[in-house]
Amino acid sequence: MRSTFSASLAVLSASSALAVTSSFCPDNGNVCFRWGIPEASASAGSGSFYFQIKAPTSAQWAGLGTGSQMAGSNMFIIYQDGNGNVTLSPRRGVGEVMPQYTKRSGLELLDGSGIKDNQMIANIRCNNCVDLSLKGTSSWIAAWKNGNSLDSTSMEERISEHDTHADFSVDFSKATMSSDSNPFTGSNEDANSNSGSSSGGAVTQNGSGSPSKTVLRAHGIIMSIVFIAGYPLGAILMPMLGKWLIHAGWQVVMLLLMWAGFGLGYVYARDGGYVSSSLRCARIGTCLSVLTCESSGENKLTQEWALLFVP
Incomplete structure (x- = not known):
């Protein structure tokens, strides 16, 4: 009986761990990100993965990108579309100029996205939409700009230079989930959060700054x-x-x-x-x-x- 109870407890513990997606707010701010890696994708090192971008409506735009620098980064930028929803614009970082729109197949804006409680929320599924290893630790960058809403549905909308940026590392092994479905709705919405740099969390902030x-x-x-x-x-x-x-x-x-x-x-x-x-x-x-x-x-x-x- 004791062994059966222990086994059941272990299964429940494992299931709980797989249900948690990491959340991160650079410098304990109000722009936050989450990731969720389906178990099958984590095992294969490729496939679909999920991430969330959340920013206040006072931000003109907010973006998340792969890699440790803007040049060559695969970026995902969101801004208000003027109709109570958000526009998701995939772009390619090219250095000191505005990131250029790049069409990506396998990129999907999921349920739960839109404007809620004065926040822009984008729940995103990427099914091999970028060349990214889903094993181990991955480098990411983020940037955002405060200002008036762009109110645009165009994915090629011109954006102004960011006010703030941050770079950090994401340990995908700590963002694994059991199913290949939207983890940012229902009970998963209240998953644990890691703010700032934390050695025990899935995300470790490496740096941040605002250009003068x-x-x-x-x-x-x-x-x-x-x-x-x-x-x-x-x-x-x-x-x-x-x-x-x-x-x-x-x-x-x-x-x-x-x-x-x-x-x-x-x-x-x-x-x-x-x-x-x-x-x-x-x-x-x-x-x-x-x-x-x-x-x-x-x-x-x-x-x-x-x-x-x-x-």
Whole structure:
């Protein structure tokens, strides 16, 4: 009798564990996400899985994406459609520009989605709609922007840059459920929640941030001064004045300003979640090419101009 009771208790415990889907609200905020992985998909490492995006109606849009950075991410963005429902827009992250709409088969907006209690709710089923391993731990990113409702049913609606972003890891083994059905309705709606970074939960937050518009403006102003006015003027000073010390001093100042602008640009990209390996290579390559010009070709060209224009 005792063994039978123990076995029954174990079965009930296992069933309960399989019924729980993870929930996560970055920085203990009011934008939250959940995942549910059917047992069959978890075992195979592919197939259908479920996730939920929930955000207040004060948010203009909210999005969830695969991977650890915006570039190359498969993103799912929601916003109000103006009719009491939400629009689900699958997009592809391409770096520092607006994510582009990408049609995805196997993507479905489920029952329970819409506007409820001043919240946008999207219950989503993805049946092999993205290339994602459903085994182990997976990296995800999220972003959202506050503002007026877009009130659009178009999946290609233009969206403004996000106010806040977060990146985190999801342990799919802790989001497994027994059936391949919508886990976000009925009794499953009240599943346990993990807010912020938690070693014991299914989701661990790695970072978050809000890009500063002041930093962006400073980056743009400094780099514009350096490349549009500073370096050309420095090249003109040598043949006009014939004073290499003035030319050298001017170019050194521009060089220092360039690296200051580069640093501000990196800070903005990092805080906005835009940094990728290709982006870093492009930015560093541009700055290194300026150093090459400073030490070789640009000075040779200056000497040629001096011979032509300076008596």
